[in-house]
Amino acid sequence: MRAGETLGSASGTSQHRDPTPLTWEVGIDVGGTGSRLRGAPTTPDAGSVEPVDLTGDPVRFVSGRSNAPTVVGDLCRRFAEKAGTNSTAAAVVGMRGLRSMVVSRTLNPYAVHDTLSGELGTARTAVASDTIIAHLGALQGRSGATLAVGSGAVAIGDDDTGRLHIADGLGPLIGDNGGGSWIGEEGLRAAARASYHDARGSERLLTAAIERLGQPETWESRLRDAPDRVRVLADFAPVVVRAAAEDDVVCQKILRESAELLTDCLASVLSRPGVRQVAATTGRLMAVGSPLRAAVHGLMPVKRVGVELVDAAATPLDGALLLARRLVEDPEFPSYRPLLTVRTTG
Structure with missing residues (x-):
C-alpha cells in the first residue's frame, strides 16, 4: 500500500467504514551533498502503510544566506502531497553546519521551524545539528x-x-x-x-x-x-x-x-x-x-x-525520527542552542 492510502473494506462490497486518519512523525537529514526525508506513520492501526522516503537538494548559500528553509520546504511539500490530508505530530530537521550558520547569522533556525509548521501543520518541531541526530541514531538515544x-x-x-x-x-x-x-x-x-x-x-x-x-x-x-x-x-x-x-x-x-x-x-x-x-x-x-x-x-x-x-545502531535519519518521537512524548524537551532549538506551540 502506498503512503497516505488508508485501509478500506476487506471486500469489494458497498460496505465502507471511515478510515482512521494517519498520523506521521517526520525526520529530515540535510547535508552539503543532499537531503533526505522520512515520514513514519504512527497511528496504531496503520497496518501495512509504509514509511515515505524522499531525497532532495543539498543546502547552498545564496547571497550570503543559507537556503535551508527552501530545501526543507520542498521536501515537506512533496511529503504532504504523498501523505494526503493526514496530520504530522512532530517534525525534526538535522542539518550539517547548523552551529556555524547560526553563530554567523547566515541562517535563522526559526525560519526552518516556520517552514516545518507551515508546510506540515505541526506544532512540535526541532532544528538540530546533524551531530545531534547522528548521536541519537548511533546510540538509539x-x-x-x-x-x-x-x-x-x-x-x-x-x-x-x-x-x-x-x-x-x-x-x-x-x-x-x-x-x-x-x-x-x-x-x-x-x-x-x-x-x-x-x-x-x-x-x-x-x-x-x-x-x-x-x-x-x-x-x-x-x-x-x-x-x-x-x-x-x-x-x-x-x-x-x-x-x-x-x-x-x-x-x-x-x-x-x-x-x-x-x-x-x-x-x-x-x-x-x-x-x-x-x-x-x-x-x-x-x-x-x-x-x-x-x-x-x-x-x-x-x-x-x-x-x-x-x-x-542506526542512521542520523533514524535519530531525527527518534527525536520527533521524544517531542511527541515530552513537549518540554529542552533546547541546546545553537545545536538544537525546540518549538512546541500546542
Whole structure:
C-alpha cells in the first residue's frame, strides 16, 4: 500500500467504514551533498502503510544566506502531497553546519521551524545539528559518545546530568581534523608533490586527481573560491582510503594521522566528567570494513582505557525520527542552542 492510502473494506462490497486518519512523525537529514526525508506513520492501526522516503537538494548559500528553509520546504511539500490530508505530530530537521550558520547569522533556525509548521501543520518541531541526530541514531538515544566522520569530523557526548559536550566540528578552515575534507586535502597535497617528483608524493593519487580536476597547475584556482570546495575535497577522501588499503605508503601515513586526530577528538569528549564510557563511530568513512574505521577502533582503547566501542545502531535519519518521537512524548524537551532549538506551540 502506498503512503497516505488508508485501509478500506476487506471486500469489494458497498460496505465502507471511515478510515482512521494517519498520523506521521517526520525526520529530515540535510547535508552539503543532499537531503533526505522520512515520514513514519504512527497511528496504531496503520497496518501495512509504509514509511515515505524522499531525497532532495543539498543546502547552498545564496547571497550570503543559507537556503535551508527552501530545501526543507520542498521536501515537506512533496511529503504532504504523498501523505494526503493526514496530520504530522512532530517534525525534526538535522542539518550539517547548523552551529556555524547560526553563530554567523547566515541562517535563522526559526525560519526552518516556520517552514516545518507551515508546510506540515505541526506544532512540535526541532532544528538540530546533524551531530545531534547522528548521536541519537548511533546510540538509539542512550548516553555515551559518538564520533561522526563525513566531510567533517565531530565528537559529541552527553553526561549524567544531560549536558552535551562537543569536540571539533568547527569547519574545514580551522577544524574538522581527520575528516573527509581533511583527508582529501592531504591527498591532493601528496598528488601535487608527485607532480614534481617529491618523494613524499603519491603517483597513484596524482593520476586520480588529474582525472578529476585536470592538471595540477589548475587545482589552486579551481578550489580557492569554489562553493563546492568541501565536497570536492571530501569526494577525494575515498580515493586515499582505497589506495591505503592497497599498500600505498603515502596514503597509509595520511590515514594514520587522520586516525590519531579522530581518536584524540573522541577521547576529549569521553574525558568529560559524567560521560558514559561507551562510544560509537558513524559516517560514510566509518563504514564497516573501512581501514580508517579499523585504525580508529584500534587506537581508541589506547587513547582511552576502558571504553566500550559499539557499532552504530542506526542512521542520523533514524535519530531525527527518534527525536520527533521524544517531542511527541515530552513537549518540554529542552533546547541546546545553537545545536538544537525546540518549538512546541500546542
